[in-house]
Amino acid sequence: VAENLAINSLMERRCRWATPRRIHRVASEAIARLGVAIDLRKEVAGISVAERQLVAIAKALLQDARLIIMDEPTTALTHREIESLFRIIRNLQARGVSTLFVSHKLTEVLEISEKITVLRNGGKAVEGDTSSFDYGTLVHYLTGREIRRPEPVPLCQGTRGLPLLRVQGLCLRDAFNDVSFDLRPGEVLGIAGLLGSGRTELAMSLFGLMTADAGTIEINGETVRRGSVQDAVARGIAYIPEDRLTEGLFLEQSIERNISAANLESFARWGGRLNFGHMREIVRKWMSALSIAAPSAALPVQSLSGGNQQKVVLAKWLAGKAGILILNGPTVGVDVGAKVEIHSKLMELARKGIGIIIISDDLPELASLCGRVLVMHRGRIVNELAIAQENESTLAARLSELE
Numbered sequence: 001v002a003e004n005l006a007i008n009s010l011m012e013r014r015c016r017w018a019t020p021r022r023i024h025r026v027a028s029e030a031i032a033r034l035g036v037a038i039d040l041r042k043e044v045a046g047i048s049v050a051e052r053q054l055v056a057i058a059k060a061l062l063q064d065a066r067l068i069i070m071d072e073p074t075t076a077l078t079h080r081e082i083e084s085l086f087r088i089i090r091n092l093q094a095r096g097v098s099t100l101f102v103s104h105k106l107t108e109v110l111e112i113s114e115k116i117t118v119l120r121n122g123g124k125a126v127e128g129d130t131s132s133f134d135y136g137t138l139v140h141y142l143t144g145r146e147i148r149r150p151e152p153v154p155l156c157q158g159t160r161g162l163p164l165l166r167v168q169g170l171c172l173r174d175a176f177n178d179v180s181f182d183l184r185p186g187e188v189l190g191i192a193g194l195l196g197s198g199r200t201e202l203a204m205s206l207f208g209l210m211t212a213d214a215g216t217i218e219i220n221g222e223t224v225r226r227g228s229v230q231d232a233v234a235r236g237i238a239y240i241p242e243d244r245l246t247e248g249l250f251l252e253q254s255i256e257r258n259i260s261a262a263n264l265e266s267f268a269r270w271g272g273r274l275n276f277g278h279m280r281e282i283v284r285k286w287m288s289a290l291s292i293a294a295p296s297a298a299l300p301v302q303s304l305s306g307g308n309q310q311k312v313v314l315a316k317w318l319a320g321k322a323g324i325l326i327l328n329g330p331t332v333g334v335d336v337g338a339k340v341e342i343h344s345k346l347m348e349l350a351r352k353g354i355g356i357i358i359i360s361d362d363l364p365e366l367a368s369l370c371g372r373v374l375v376m377h378r379g380r381i382v383n384e385l386a387i388a389q390e391n392e393s394t395l396a397a398r399l400s401e402l403e
Contacts, residue, residue, distance in 0.1 A: 001047065001055055002027035002040040009062045030058040035084045036195070049243045050076035050195050057085065061092075068092070069100040074108060075333050076242065078194050078361045079396055086112050104335050106138045107364075118142055143337045162221060164355040165324055167206070170215030175201035176379035179215070183324065185353040188346065190366040190387075192359075192395070193376035199359050200242060202376070203326050206357075207239035208232040219324070233262070238317030240310075242328040242359075248313040251302040255294055256283045258301050258312050263320040286315035291341055307338025314342070318349075325349065328359045343369060363395050 005027035006018070027040050031054075038051050047055070053076050060068055074082045089099050089112060103109050109116060110130060117127040118141040125141045163182035170179040176198035183189050193199045204210040206217060211227025218224065225231040232239075241247035250258055260267060260279050267279045283297050290311040294304060301312055310331070317325065330346070331339045346369060350356055360366050366373050367387055375383040375398060383398060 001038060001042055001044055004044055004055055005030045005040075005059050005062065008059065026062070030062045033061055033088060034058050034081075036081060048076075048195070048200065050078070050081070053077060054081065061088065065097065067098045067100065069102070071102045072104065072333055073101070074103065074105060076329065076361070079363060080194060082108065082361075104333065104339075106135055106142075106336060109138070110135065120144060139336050142335065163218075164220065165206075166216075166218040166221075168216045168218075170202070170205065170212050170217065172198075172201055172205055172210060172212045175205075175210075176376070179379075179381055181374060181381065181384075183355045183357060185355055186350050187372075188350050188356045188358060188370045190358050190360065190370035190373035191376060192361075192363075192366060192373055196378075197376040198379040199376045200328060203239065203328050203357070203359055206232070206326055207237055209239070233320075236321055236323035238262075238320070238322035238325050240313050240317070240325070240327045240330060242332065244309055244313050248316075249301050249309060252300055254298050255287070255292070255301050255304070255312055256280065256297040259283045259286060259297075259315045259319055262316050266320065282319050283315075286319050289318075290315050290345060305335070305338070307334040307342075310334055310342065311338070314345070322354065324355045324357070326357045326359075330358060330360065331362065331365065367395055 002023050006023045009026050009030075024040060031038055031040070034054055034057065036054055038047065038054060044052060044055065053073065057070070057073055060070075073085060077085065089101070092099060101109065101112055110133065113130050115127065116130050116133055116138070118125040118138065120142060125144075164185045164187075165183040167182075168180045171177050179198075179202060181189070191199050191202070201210055205212045205226070208225075208227055208229035208231065215226075216223055217226065219235045219237070222235070224235055224237075245251065250261065253261075256279070260283060263282075264274065267274050267276075267282075269275050280297065286292075287294070287297060292304075292308050292311045292315065294308065301309060304312065310333075325346075327346075331342055334342065343365070346356055346358075358366065358369060370387050373385045373387060373395065374381050375385065385395065385398065387395075
């Protein structure tokens with residue numbers, strides 16, 4: 001991390017020799033500007049998506065540029081980190097530095113910008129002072145149609161009876177400790193927390209990508225082997241990761257191959273040969289159900305927009321027999337139209353009895369979709385909020401208390 005942060009700055013100063021101490025000092029100053037804590041000794045490949053985003057922002061701020069272009073800078077940032085970034089942008093503005101802020105997050109655009117330009121289908125749809133826009137008009141110009149801002153929907157609180165998923169005393173060294181909760185059929189459960197709270201590691205442990213040191217995971221009363229993705233999938237757990245490009249998709253492969261990748265056994269005939277006709281039928285079904293915009297399932301998934309790529313990741317698991325969906329940042333980098341469609345599909349799935357866990361920094365998303373939200377801090381669940389008694393503002397306040 002330190003080398004990534006310092007290299008441009010040291011090269012601009014024509015520094016021939018850079019000692020580890022000097023590199024660490026330059027990197028520390030860069031991170032200090034953002035007011036966050038990142039282990040500078042780690043490799044960038046070993047830090048989270050959110051931390052990589054912060055490193056990229058800190059690196060740009062070191063260059064003393066007159067114009068900084070930020071493309072989706074808040075994609076993986078928490079509420080606290082977004083506020084910190086906005087303070088930096090305003091300080092830069094006071095020093096005469098301009099910022100081009102590119103984002104799908106319309107509330108953030110309205111908060112931080114002075115002028116707005118809306119692009120649609122490769123052309124300029126409209127531009128003007130921020131004061132002349134509100135959320136509704138921005139959505140209209142972005143999509144070319146009327147889409148209401150997602151309103152709180154009837155909450156899927158989950159049916160009574162045995163829990164679909166029961167987690168008891170789950171522990172993973174240096175990540176989380178003594179985590180316990182239940183998820184009932186048809187329930188949408190949110191998990192919120194600041195960077196480093198352990199929420200992503202918890203999700204990965206539930207899916208078997210990380211092996212918990214202690215505790216139990218039960219599905220319909222049966223224990224799931226810790227650290228076994230195969231066992232988790234066999235028992236109906238699906239995981240949509242926070243970074244779909246590196247963890248959720250085969251970018252150079254077709255839409256068809258991506259959607260069918262997790263369900264090849266169900267398409268196999270006697271002798272192990274695949275029934276391609278049945279496979280294509282299922283792929284077409286889920287492309288239609290999720291409104292995946294593509295002229296052909298044979299197209300490489302990397303040719304799709306972010307929203308359609310996320311729908312492909314979702315379709316990959318829905319094409320099987322997933323009974324529990326764990327979504328880490330379900331609408332990160334997704335445009336407002338696709339976001340509404342994904343939210344609607346999740347609520348439809350919950351009404352059919354699928355248990356859903358949503359990990360998100362998007363507080364309106366948690367407030368509108370979830371019946372309960374678990375708040376994690378330093379590896380522990382420190383609060384459980386009933387959304388019927390909370391709103392976005394109080395949820396943000398609860399998180400800010402942890403800072």
